[in-house]
Amino acid sequence: MKCDQCDRPAIVHQVIISNGTHRETHLCELHAAEAGVPNPSKQPVHQLLAKVAQKPKPTGLATCPGCGATLAKIRKTSLFGCPQCYDIFEEAAGIMIESAQAGATRHVGRVPGGAESDEARRHESRRLVEELDRAVHAEQYERAAELKSRLSQLDNQHPHADREES
Amino acid sequence: MTDQERTPDTDAPDNDVVLTSRARIARNVAGIPFVHRADEVQRKQAIERVLPSLNPSTCSEETEWFDLESITALQRRVLFEKNLISRQHADLRGPRGVAVARDGNLSMMVNEEDHVRMHAIAPGLQPGKCFERVRQLDKSAEQKIEWAFHQRWGYQTACPTNSGTGVRFSAMLHLPALRLTRELEKVRQAAKDLHLAVRGYYGEGSESSGHFYQVSNQVTLGCSEQELLDRFMKTIVPGIVNYERSARQALLRRDQIAIEDRVQRDLAILRSARVIKVDEAMRRLSTIRLGVCLDLVQDVPLDRLNRLFQQIQSGQLQQTAARSLTPPESQAARATLLREQLAGQ
Ligand SMILES: [Zn+2]
Ligand SMILES: [Zn+2]
Numbered sequence: 001m002k003c004d005q006c007d008r009p010a011i012v013h014q015v016i017i018s019n020g021t022h023r024e025t026h027l028c029e030l031h032a033a034e035a036g037v038p039n040p041s042k043q044p045v046h047q048l049l050a051k052v053a054q055k056p057k058p059t060g061l062a063t064c065p066g067c068g069a070t071l072a073k074i075r076k077t078s079l080f081g082c083p084q085c086y087d088i089f090e091e092a093a094g095i096m097i098e099s100a101q102a103g104a105t106r107h108v109g110r111v112p113g114g115a116e117s118d119e120a121r122r123h124e125s126r127r128l129v130e131e132l133d134r135a136v137h138a139e140q141y142e143r144a145a146e147l148k149s150r151l152s153q154l155d156n157q158h159p160h161a162d163r164e165e166s
Numbered sequence: 167m168t169d170q171e172r173t174p175d176t177d178a179p180d181n182d183v184v185l186t187s188r189a190r191i192a193r194n195v196a197g198i199p200f201v202h203r204a205d206e207v208q209r210k211q212a213i214e215r216v217l218p219s220l221n222p223s224t225c226s227e228e229t230e231w232f233d234l235e236s237i238t239a240l241q242r243r244v245l246f247e248k249n250l251i252s253r254q255h256a257d258l259r260g261p262r263g264v265a266v267a268r269d270g271n272l273s274m275m276v277n278e279e280d281h282v283r284m285h286a287i288a289p290g291l292q293p294g295k296c297f298e299r300v301r302q303l304d305k306s307a308e309q310k311i312e313w314a315f316h317q318r319w320g321y322q323t324a325c326p327t328n329s330g331t332g333v334r335f336s337a338m339l340h341l342p343a344l345r346l347t348r349e350l351e352k353v354r355q356a357a358k359d360l361h362l363a364v365r366g367y368y369g370e371g372s373e374s375s376g377h378f379y380q381v382s383n384q385v386t387l388g389c390s391e392q393e394l395l396d397r398f399m400k401t402i403v404p405g406i407v408n409y410e411r412s413a414r415q416a417l418l419r420r421d422q423i424a425i426e427d428r429v430q431r432d433l434a435i436l437r438s439a440r441v442i443k444v445d446e447a448m449r450r451l452s453t454i455r456l457g458v459c460l461d462l463v464q465d466v467p468l469d470r471l472n473r474l475f476q477q478i479q480s481g482q483l484q485q486t487a488a489r490s491l492t493p494p495e496s497q498a499a500r501a502t503l504l505r506e507q508l509a510g511q
Contacts, residue, residue, distance in 0.1 A: 109390035
């Protein structure tokens with residue numbers, strides 16, 4: 001599903017149901033950040049937004065301070081020069097990774113220092129997010145609301161749930 | 167790291183088609199440029215940051231370290247032939263090395279394309295077992311090393327094709343029947359659709375050698391390690407394995423005598439040849455392996471045959487001979503080894 005405001009994939013799906021009518025919005029992470037999606041820690045689907053919003057704007061630097069690579073060089077070799085390249089050339093890096101990864105848009109899975117139970121929780125959380133996506137797509141809004149509340153519950157069971165993003 | 171210490175693979179799952187499985191984890195040390203942009207000093211730094219993680223008191227594995235700059239070209243070649251380092255790692259210059267576990271089924275390459283590449287290998291279709299082993303190694307490593315990690319893109323790697331989990335599963339498949347029935351192109355096409363890479367026994371460009379094909383997941387991002395494993399184990403590999411098995415049965419039904427003839431002739435040649443080139447040996451061993459799996463040959467154990475595919479490589483022949491061999495000498499040594507190993511019992 002695409003973002004309401006651009007062609008990037010929508011990762012935030014908001015559904016407001018009142019008296020049998022509903023309104024929905026689908027936003028990519030940039031437009032969701034712009035729209036100021038509230039309190040990401042309460043919404044596991046949107047957890048990563050907080051970090052995205054805090055990231056410094058691309059500075060338009062010609063070379064990466066970490067390794068001296070230019071974007072032209074990175075494109076030519078299809079290799080990043082250092083970890084910082086991922087942020088310095090944020091937009092181009094995103095396009096390169098997504099096209100190398102069959103359109104996948106973010107990491108799921110193990111994080112440094114992550115415990116086994118965290119992995120299981122993330123696994124379940126991801127499954128719920130996918131199901132939520134399908135439910136919204138199929139316009140099953142009651143189901144979507146239920147899935148959202150299960151996601152919040154899953155998040156609240158684990159007080160340190162935000163550690164992986166901090 | 168001798169061959170005798172390797173796990174016997176007689177009972178490995180699906181070993182009629184799957185020669186070996188592998189799991190790999192790619193990691194980079196935080197704060198140091200990736201290898202291709204790191205200078206000599208930075209590459210040494212990467213090694214210095216990684217080596218303490220291999221200390222036997224905290225590491226999940228007991229390993230032996232090979233400094234690839236100081237060992238001989240022949241030693242590097244043997245490590246490559248045993249799939250413990252890549253061709254690129256053998257041929258590159260600059261500070262780099264590999265830690266190899268005692269049983270020869272696990273290695274950690276340092277300063278290949280990424281600072282660290284951990285691999286585990288097991289006979290037959292056992293990628294989960296391999297993954298468990300590299301994952302333990304990664305866990306003990308991360309006690310000592312801070313890996314480069316990105317909130318959104320996961321573990322950071324030099325090439326965008328490895329970002330995210332940095333995990334790749336692969337299986338070395340023996341597909342002689344699909345080759346004989348000219349159906350391999352279909353597998354290739356299907357593999358492409360499944361985001362799989364298909365390569366030969368020794369990587370890109372070695373495809374014809376012995377009808378071995380390595381399949382691996384292309385995508386490393388957007389799925390958990392477990393999901394990648396499940397997909398590889400349950401959908402990708404069994405599809406190709408079953409396709410090869412039915413091609414084998416179809417060959418038998420169509421013309422069993424012709425297949426038997428081919429297998430027995432190749433066996434007879436390897437049991438009597440005095441000189442043989444590696445390509446010819448690989449090709450004939452492949453046919454014999456098909457014969458063993460179809461029960462057309464009873465007196466050659468499968469695991470001995472599996473080992474021969476590596477033992478007949480010229481680096482290992484020279485290591486056994488403990489001297490460098492001219493090409494004619496290699497061919498003679500190869501033929502002798504094959505006669506000994508395939509002698510009727
Ligand atoms: Zn958008
Ligand atoms: Zn850089």
